[in-house]
Each structure stands twice: as structure tokens, then as C-alpha cells.
Amino acid sequence: MTNITCTTFTSRCRWAATLTACALLLSGSVPATQTRLTPDKNKYTPAQDVKLGQDAAAQVRKEMPLLHDSTVDEWVQEVGRRLAAAIPPEFQHSEFKYTFEVVNQKEINAFALPGGPMFLNRGMIEAAKSEGEVAGVMGHEISHVALRHGTAQATKGERFQLGAILGQVAGAVIGGTAGAVIAQGSQFGLGTYFLKYSRTYESQADLLGAQILARAGYDPRQMANMFKTIEEQGGGRDPEWLSSHPNPGNRFNSINAEAAKLRVTARPDTGEFQNARSRLTAMAPAPTAAEIAKNKANAGTGSTTVSPARTNARIDTHSTSERTYRPGDFLRVTVPANWQQRNSGDGGVTFAPDGGYVEANGRSAFTHGVQLGVAQGGSGNLQRDSEQLLQNFARTNPNLRTRLTRRESLGGRAGITAVLSNISDVSGQAEAVALSTTQLKNGNVLYLIAVAPEGDADSYEPAFRRVRQALQITDR
Numbered sequence: 001m002t003n004i005t006c007t008t009f010t011s012r013c014r015w016a017a018t019l020t021a022c023a024l025l026l027s028g029s030v031p032a033t034q035t036r037l038t039p040d041k042n043k044y045t046p047a048q049d050v051k052l053g054q055d056a057a058a059q060v061r062k063e064m065p066l067l068h069d070s071t072v073d074e075w076v077q078e079v080g081r082r083l084a085a086a087i088p089p090e091f092q093h094s095e096f097k098y099t100f101e102v103v104n105q106k107e108i109n110a111f112a113l114p115g116g117p118m119f120l121n122r123g124m125i126e127a128a129k130s131e132g133e134v135a136g137v138m139g140h141e142i143s144h145v146a147l148r149h150g151t152a153q154a155t156k157g158e159r160f161q162l163g164a165i166l167g168q169v170a171g172a173v174i175g176g177t178a179g180a181v182i183a184q185g186s187q188f189g190l191g192t193y194f195l196k197y198s199r200t201y202e203s204q205a206d207l208l209g210a211q212i213l214a215r216a217g218y219d220p221r222q223m224a225n226m227f228k229t230i231e232e233q234g235g236g237r238d239p240e241w242l243s244s245h246p247n248p249g250n251r252f253n254s255i256n257a258e259a260a261k262l263r264v265t266a267r268p269d270t271g272e273f274q275n276a277r278s279r280l281t282a283m284a285p286a287p288t289a290a291e292i293a294k295n296k297a298n299a300g301t302g303s304t305t306v307s308p309a310r311t312n313a314r315i316d317t318h319s320t321s322e323r324t325y326r327p328g329d330f331l332r333v334t335v336p337a338n339w340q341q342r343n344s345g346d347g348g349v350t351f352a353p354d355g356g357y358v359e360a361n362g363r364s365a366f367t368h369g370v371q372l373g374v375a376q377g378g379s380g381n382l383q384r385d386s387e388q389l390l391q392n393f394a395r396t397n398p399n400l401r402t403r404l405t406r407r408e409s410l411g412g413r414a415g416i417t418a419v420l421s422n423i424s425d426v427s428g429q430a431e432a433v434a435l436s437t438t439q440l441k442n443g444n445v446l447y448l449i450a451v452a453p454e455g456d457a458d459s460y461e462p463a464f465r466r467v468r469q470a471l472q473i474t475d476r
Contacts, residue, residue, distance in 0.1 A: 033261045035207045037147070039091070044151040046093040046115070052150070053115035057099075060119060065292060067102040067122055069283075075276045076100050076120060079131065083139050084116075086215035091146040091208070098142065106286040108230055109241045112141035114150045122286045124241065127233045128226060131273035135216070136223030137241070139209035147208060149201045202245055203254065210258045217267035220259035224252045290398075318353065318463040322470075325351070327372060331446075332472040336463055339369060349373070351467075367424060367431070368452050368460065370467055375445040385445050386416045386437045399423040400433075410438040410448065411471030424453070432457035436468050440475045 067073065080100035098116040105121045112118040118141055120134075128134045144150070197205070210220035230241060287295070318336040325341050326332050327349040335351045342350040342357050350357060352369030378385040386405075394400050401421045408417040415438035424431040434450040448471075450464040 034211055035258060035261070037204055037208055039147050040149075040152040041155055042148050042152045043155045044148075046095045046148070048114075049093075049145075049148060049151055050095050050097070050115035053113035053117050053145075056113050057117035057119075060113075060117075061101075064119070065104045065287070067104040069102070069279060071279050072102055072125070072276045075272045076102055076125075076134075078272075079135050080118065080138055080142075082216045083135060083142055083212055086212045087142065087146050088208075088211065088215070093146075093148075096145065098145070100138070104286050105292060106288045108233055110137050110141055112145045114145065114148070116145055118142070118145075122280060125276065126280055126286075127229055128273075129229055130222060131269075132213075132218045132222030133226035133229060134273065135213060135218045136209065136220075136226040139212045139216075139218075139223060140205045140245075142212060143205040143208035144197060144201070147201070147204055149197050149205070153197065153201075197245070199247070202247070202251075206251060206255050207258050210255050211262060214259070214262035214264045217265055219264055219266065220262060221256055224255040224259075227251060227255075318460060322466075328374075330440075330473060330475040331372070332474075333370075333372065333467065334470040335370070335467055342366070366451060367427060368456070370451070370464065371449045373447055373449075374440070375447060378439075378443055378445045380439075380443045382414070382416060382437060382439045382445065385439075386418065386435075389437070389445075389447070390418055390435070408436065408468065410436050410446065410468050411473040412469075413438040413473065415468075417468070421454070427453065430454035434464060438473075440473070442475070446473065 077100045080098060084098040096116045098118065100118050100120065102125070103119050103121045106123045107121055108123045108127050109121040110119065110124050118138065120138065124137060125134055128137075206223070209223055213220045213223060319338040321337040322334050323337045323339070324332055324334045327341065333351065336353070338353050339351045340354070340357075342352060350366050350369060350371040352366045356368030357366045375385070375389065379388075390402060394402075399422050403419045403421060405416060405418045407414070409415050410417075415436055417434055417436040420433040420435060422431050422433050423429070431451055431453050436448045436450070437445050440446055448468060450460075450467070452460040452464075
């Protein structure tokens with residue numbers, strides 16, 4: 001199982017009315033009645049946002065198939081530049097460099113990384129009905145960057161090591177094998193640190209996005225229309241983008257209410273959107289995420305499949321003596337003494353014996369051991385959040401099956417453990433997986449993944465049970 005990534009806490013952000021109207025007096029500006037936003041506290045510098053985003057973007061470019069069509073790319077870049085230029089001055093950061101690239105992938109998705117890199121799936125463009133709808137998604141994503149929501153989330157509360165952030169971004173965006181897809185599938189957690197925000201931050205991005213659209217000459221109501229368009233394309237379930245962007249409540253009405261406060265100098269329809277759509281229609285269909293992962297594995301590049309020689313290495317059995325680690329300020333974990341803490345490039349906090357943790361092709365995976373994470377943005381109902389987590393895992397893990405679910409304490413708190421089966425992308429063999437969850441006091445969900453090959457599951461289960469019971473959780 002490839003590493004699952006750890007996510008972060010969210011908390012309510014502060015809204016204030018302290019910005020001055022004069023900061024918005026630009027061509028196509030909006031009146032002072034618009035909603036005024038104040039960014040949350042952030043202990044990180046804009047330069048740190050840029051470093052994190054650029055490093056993650058480089059990894060995305062290596063792992064994801066970019067479209068590389070000059071006509072489509074130039075159109076998206078022009079829309080993006082127009083929107084970035086319309087960011088209100090108080091939310092502009094001279095260090096940030098906004099870039100816009102199209103990923104040749106079918107799923108309806110888009111994401112922006114700290115400091116400005118944005119990736120827009122081809123499927124998002126094909127789902128849109130107008131340039132304004134595409135601009136609506138892009139304006140929303142730009143707003144997350146401009147408001148520095150990623151590092152603002154990292155500033156809040158207690159968490160795992162910030163050094164794991166890059167891996168969390170890359171693992172959640174790129175995904176691939178069982179654990180990485182679990183990271184990607186943890187849609188009410190990050191799977192990712194920077195790509196999954198609280199409902200408060202979603203509301204902020206909706207409002208600032210509407211203001212940016214108006215300043216750029218787009219009707220902000222097109223953003224609201226695009227969200228409805230995405231829902232219509234979902235086939236009865238939330239498309240990827242909506243899964244990772246929780247509805248803050250009455251989103252459609254809130255955006256339209258904000259739009260009513262704004263003045264728009266509408267741009268004429270240049271026909272560039274229709275031209276880009278025609279280009280895409282003439283191409284071969286975009287591959288799905290599953291097809292991309294399969295193609296990478298078959299090509300032997302960027303795959304998380306580990307060489308047979310490495311997976312056949314001897315795996316130490318678990319020790320009867322124990323060792324305690326402190327992976328986060330609020331958490332102590334006790335594991336067999338021969339398990340080591342692995343803070344991998346994928347951002348997970350893993351505890352595994354020698355031979356049970358492997359690295360290949362720049363990716364890491366574990367076949368024996370446990371991994372911990374915190375999923376932010378839950379509903380506050382553990383049963384519902386655990387079921388949602390499992391549903392998201394299954395959506396992108398075709399071999400994942402639930403055997404049973406039981407009530408079981410985790411660190412002395414009421415919890416739920418789901419016993420699952422899967423096919424390991426590391427060994428190609430059946431593996432037993434246990435997902436255990438409990439609620440933290442702020443409503444987020446602490447989860448623990450325990451993994452062992454099917455043939456070793458009975459011998460490892462006592463150790464896994466001891467880890468679950470011995471957790472010490474001291475969040476306040």
C-alpha cells in the first residue's frame with residue numbers, strides 16, 4: 001500500500017469589514033457594497049508559499065499528462081492572466097507567479113497550488129458551456145491562492161510536521177496506487193493539505209472569485225452556473241472538483257447575491273472558447289485517472305509499482321517490546337520496537353518494520369505497518385464522515401472491499417474500525433487493510449490505516465490492536 005497522506009486542521013476564519021473601497025477603484029471596479037474579506041493569520045511567508053507550490057507543480061508536471069495544445073493552452077493562459085490581473089491590490093503578492101496549464105484528463109477537476117501554479121483538467125473545459133463558466137472555476141481557485149488558504153490552514157492548530165506538506169500535495173493530486181489513491185480519495189480530508197479547504201474558506205473563495213470575475217469583465221453569475229453544470233455532469237455523485245470543494249451552503253444563491261452588488265463591464269464574446277472546445281472535440285477522448293495510472297505502470301515510468309526483488313525482501317515480524325513516538329504535538333503512538341517512523345516524500349507518517357517500507361521511482365509505499373493522518377473538514381458526525389471516507393476510497397480503488405465495520409476505541413475515544421481487503425500495487429497480492437477513525441475535539445477526524453498481506457493479517461492484528469488502544473490523544 002502506497003503512503004496515505006496526513007491532512008490538517010481547519011477552524012473558523014474571521015470575517016471583518018476593514019478594507020477600504022479605494023483599493024478597488026480600477027477599471028471595471030466594483031462598488032463598496034461588496035463583501036469585504038480579511039485573510040486569516042498566517043505564520044508563513046509568501047516566499048514559502050511560492051517554494052511549496054513550485055516544488056509541487058514540478059512533480060505534477062512529471063506525473064500528469066499535460067495537453068500541450070498551443071491553441072487551448074494559449075486561450076487558458078489568456079483567461080488566467082486576465083483574472084490574475086484583476087485580483088484586488090490588497091490580495092496581490094509580488095512574489096506570486098500565476099501559471100495555467102491544461103491536463104489531458106477526463107475527470108472534471110482543477111486545482112491551484114500555493115504561490116500560483118494552476119492545473120485545469122481537459123474534462124473541466126469540456127463540461128463548461130461558456131468561457132465565463134471556465135473563468136468562474138479559475139477565479140475560485142485563484143482566490144484560494146490569493147487568500148493564502150493553504151498556509152493559513154497550516155498555521156491553525158496542532159499538526160504533523162510541516163516538512164511533509166509537499167508530499168501531501170503531490171500524493172493527493174497525483175494519486176495512483178491503493179494508498180496514494182486513498183490519499184486522493186480522502187475528499188473530506190485533503191486527501192490534501194492545500195487542495196481541500198474548510199467551508200469557510202470555500203465561501204471566501206466564492207466571494208472573492210465573484211469579485212475578481214467582475215473586475216475582469218465576466219459575469220460572476222457564470223461561476224454559480226458552472227457549479228450547477230458540474231453537478232449535472234456528475235452522474236448521481238459529486239465530480240472530483242466538487243468532492244474536494246465542499247459546498248459552504250447555499251453556494252448558488254450566495255454567489256448570485258454577491259454578483260448583484262458588483263458592476264461588470266462585460267467583455268465581448270471573442271469565440272475563443274468555442275474554438276478551444278472544437279479543438280478538444282476533434283482529439284481522441286481524454287484518458288481517465290485510472291487509465292493514466294495504468295499506462296504509467298505499463299510504461300514503467302512514474303509508477304508506484306516496486307520491483308519484485310525489493311518486494312520479496314524479508315519482512316521482520318513485529319517485536320514484543322515497544323517504542324513510543326510523538327509524530328505530532330497532540331499525539332503519541334506506541335508501536336513494536338522494530339518499527340521505524342518514516343516521514344516519506346509522500347508526506348505520510350508511517351510506522352513499519354524493515355522490509356515493510358519500500359521506495360521506487362521517487363515514490364514510497366508500505367506493505368506492513370500503520371500510517372496516521374488527520375482529515376479536516378468533516379461534518380462532525382463520525383459515522384457519516386467514516387462512511388464518506390470509505391466511499392471515496394472505493395470510488396478510486398476498484399479492488400477495495402469492505403468486510404465488516406465495528407465500533408472500537410481509538411486512543412480511548414469512541415471510534416469505528418472498517419476491516420477491508422485490497423490488492424496491493426506493491427506486491428500484486430491480497431492485503432488486509434483496517435481503517436480506524438475517531439473524532440478530535442475540533443470536529444476533524446483522526447484516522448489510522450493498518451496494512452499487512454492477507455497471509456500475515458492474523459499475526460499482525462494483535463500489534464495493530466495494541467497501536468489503536470495505546471494511542472494518546474491530547475488535543476484541546
